[in-house]
Amino acid sequence: MINEENKILEFYKQFKKNKSALIGLYIVVVLISFAIFAPFLAPYDPLIQNLEDRLIAPFWAEGGSFTHILGTDDFGRDLLSRIIYGARISLMIGVISVSISLFFGLIMGASAGYFGGKTDIVIMRIVDIMLSIPAILLAIVIVSILGPDLFNAMIAIGIVGIPTFARIVRASVLAEKEKEYVIASRINGSSNFRLISKVILPNCTTPIIVQATMGFASAVLEAAGLSFLGLGAQPPTPEWGAMLADSLQFITTAYWMIVFPGIAIFLTVMGFNLVGDGLMDVLDPKMKDR
Amino acid sequence: MLLEVKNLKTQFFNDVGDIACTCVNETSFEIQKGKTVCIVGESGSGKSMTSLSIMGLVEEPGRVTGGEVLFEGKDLLKQNETSMRSIRGKDIAMIFQEPMTSLNPSYTVGYQIDEVLRLHKKELNKTQRKQKVIELFELVGMPLPADKYNEYPFKLSGGQRQRVMIAMAMACEPKLLIADEPTTALDVTIQAQVLELMNELQAKKGTSILFITHDLGVVAQMADEVIVMYKGNVVEQASVEDLFENPRHPYTKALLNSIPRPGKVKRKSRLDTVDENINYLDFPKEIR
Numbered sequence: 001m002i003n004e005e006n007k008i009l010e011f012y013k014q015f016k017k018n019k020s021a022l023i024g025l026y027i028v029v030v031l032i033s034f035a036i037f038a039p040f041l042a043p044y045d046p047l048i049q050n051l052e053d054r055l056i057a058p059f060w061a062e063g064g065s066f067t068h069i070l071g072t073d074d075f076g077r078d079l080l081s082r083i084i085y086g087a088r089i090s091l092m093i094g095v096i097s098v099s100i101s102l103f104f105g106l107i108m109g110a111s112a113g114y115f116g117g118k119t120d121i122v123i124m125r126i127v128d129i130m131l132s133i134p135a136i137l138l139a140i141v142i143v144s145i146l147g148p149d150l151f152n153a154m155i156a157i158g159i160v161g162i163p164t165f166a167r168i169v170r171a172s173v174l175a176e177k178e179k180e181y182v183i184a185s186r187i188n189g190s191s192n193f194r195l196i197s198k199v200i201l202p203n204c205t206t207p208i209i210v211q212a213t214m215g216f217a218s219a220v221l222e223a224a225g226l227s228f229l230g231l232g233a234q235p236p237t238p239e240w241g242a243m244l245a246d247s248l249q250f251i252t253t254a255y256w257m258i259v260f261p262g263i264a265i266f267l268t269v270m271g272f273n274l275v276g277d278g279l280m281d282v283l284d285p286k287m288k289d290r
Numbered sequence: 291m292l293l294e295v296k297n298l299k300t301q302f303f304n305d306v307g308d309i310a311c312t313c314v315n316e317t318s319f320e321i322q323k324g325k326t327v328c329i330v331g332e333s334g335s336g337k338s339m340t341s342l343s344i345m346g347l348v349e350e351p352g353r354v355t356g357g358e359v360l361f362e363g364k365d366l367l368k369q370n371e372t373s374m375r376s377i378r379g380k381d382i383a384m385i386f387q388e389p390m391t392s393l394n395p396s397y398t399v400g401y402q403i404d405e406v407l408r409l410h411k412k413e414l415n416k417t418q419r420k421q422k423v424i425e426l427f428e429l430v431g432m433p434l435p436a437d438k439y440n441e442y443p444f445k446l447s448g449g450q451r452q453r454v455m456i457a458m459a460m461a462c463e464p465k466l467l468i469a470d471e472p473t474t475a476l477d478v479t480i481q482a483q484v485l486e487l488m489n490e491l492q493a494k495k496g497t498s499i500l501f502i503t504h505d506l507g508v509v510a511q512m513a514d515e516v517i518v519m520y521k522g523n524v525v526e527q528a529s530v531e532d533l534f535e536n537p538r539h540p541y542t543k544a545l546l547n548s549i550p551r552p553g554k555v556k557r558k559s560r561l562d563t564v565d566e567n568i569n570y571l572d573f574p575k576e577i578r
Contacts, residue, residue, distance in 0.1 A: 117350065180392040187345060188379035188406045188458070202396040 021278020027271030034087035042081035050076035082238035094216040100158025105165020113173030153232035172204035217272035298357035331519035383459035387471040389451035393443035400439030426457040449480035541570035
């Protein structure tokens with residue numbers, strides 16, 4: 001029997017073959033370490049204002065110095081520190097909103113796929129209605145109802161992500177439930193709940209894991225969008241989207257305020273998408289070369 | 291008498307609720323303790339639907355619309371889902387045709403058999419269950435039984451997987467084993483081994499077997515009693531010797547004649563077939 005350690009090693013070996021996925025993985029690892037070690041990595045407190053040092057350029061530009069590597073914003077806060085702390089918030093947004101979408105998407109998709117008939121029709125029509133409204137618009141509506149706040153934004157993004165998960169779970173449950181091992185397990189006396197949770201779902205994990213990774217990226221992007229519109233994180237929270245919104249009026253005079261948070265968002269979204277693509281290749285048993 | 295099926299009727303309905311197909315029509319038969327009954331018939335004759343109806347596993351839009359299935363005197367059609375669950379796996383077990391898809395690819399084979407024991411033999415603890423699983427592997431002639439406990443299904447050959455399925459079915463020593471074409475997907479030598487194994491287990495444990503097949507060679511090897519099905523109806527029922535020596539129903543005769551016999555087939559002559567233009571239901575049923 002292969003032990004757990006060997007499995008992970010084997011997995012990494014497969015994953016390494018895909019260069020772009022590996023780059024994505026590095027980005028994600030850097031992001032996670034930023035989030036975990038933010039207090040040690042960031043040179044300054046992200047919230048402390050120092051009005052004497054406002055709008056300092058990054059170190060390579062005129063007027064910049066190594067005291068503030070990426071410069072400061074209009075309140076004299078260190079940009080690098082804010083971006084490092086922003087990783088925490090972005091990861092939190094990703095984890096919480098993906099968990100919300102995953103939880104409800106799993107329940108809805110699994111029951112629609114497994115029970116079929118009227119249950120399927122009702123659930124999938126709700127999903128269709130949700131999908132027919134543009135995601136960001138739906139998120140704006142939900143946040144307007146709940147009130148502008150970072151946590152409410154996560155809930156909104158979570159709800160927006162439900163239909164995608166529900167569809168993916170339903171499709172894989174539909175494919176699995178016809179297989180004979182499901183009937184075999186029923187014949188052995190398994191209940192419906194047991195059949196769904198222990199027999200069918202473990203065989204549907206591949207598309208769900210991939211979608212969770214991709215969903216993570218879009219959650220980060222949508223949260224940045226909501227914060228940019230003033231519906232997510234509120235100042236002075238160092239959220240990347242909110243930082244973009246703050247910097248709009250300085251776009252001609254202090255480009256660094258808009259460029260670096262933008263790059264941070266871009267790299268995060270790209271990193272998670274690349275990892276998602278890589279996982280899809282590795283986890284698909286048909287792609288395995290043995 | 292272990293199982294008594296009386297006038298069983300299973301029908302499928304279309305969207306507006308009209309009968310689309312009568313898959314099992316007024317079927318009656320009996321299975322005695324320790325005996326093997328074979329159901330033979332061509333594809334679509336209702337063999338598998340009969341077994342699913344007995345287990346109460348007919349899926350929408352199909353329904354059992356009439357008859358009785360008496361298992362030790364209890365009508366299975368009148369049981370609720372909970373009591374059916376305790377009968378399935380424990381008193382009645384089933385083996386399938388396709389050993390490739392009938393095991394869950396996500397779990398080890400040992401775990402999957404362990405699961406059946408966990409559901410139905412609550413008095414056993416973890417080590418006793420593992421012991422029992424390994425004993426079952428030995429019983430079904432699995433090579434290296436202790437090592438196979440932790441194998442995933444994709445590592446086993448077709449014959450080994452079918453042995454796992456049989457071990458799983460035998461885990462709770464069921465009174466009735468329904469085998470739905472268990473050897474069709476296996477090659478001839480493995481088929482012979484699996485059939486022999488089933489005969490052996492029957493002799494050891496006294497299990498009754500309902501064997502579904504379209505292979506008359508298998509019938510000759512396995513059956514005590516044979517039921518011939520045609521378009522959802524039982525057309526002939528007889529003991530195995532009677533049926534092969536003295537088939538009475540024209541459909542049975544046609545079926546037996548369609549087997550090419552070595553030395554009996556003339557050069558350049560056509561093989562006998564079952565004539566599709568005859569409706570064999572027009573002939574009286576031959577039930578002995």
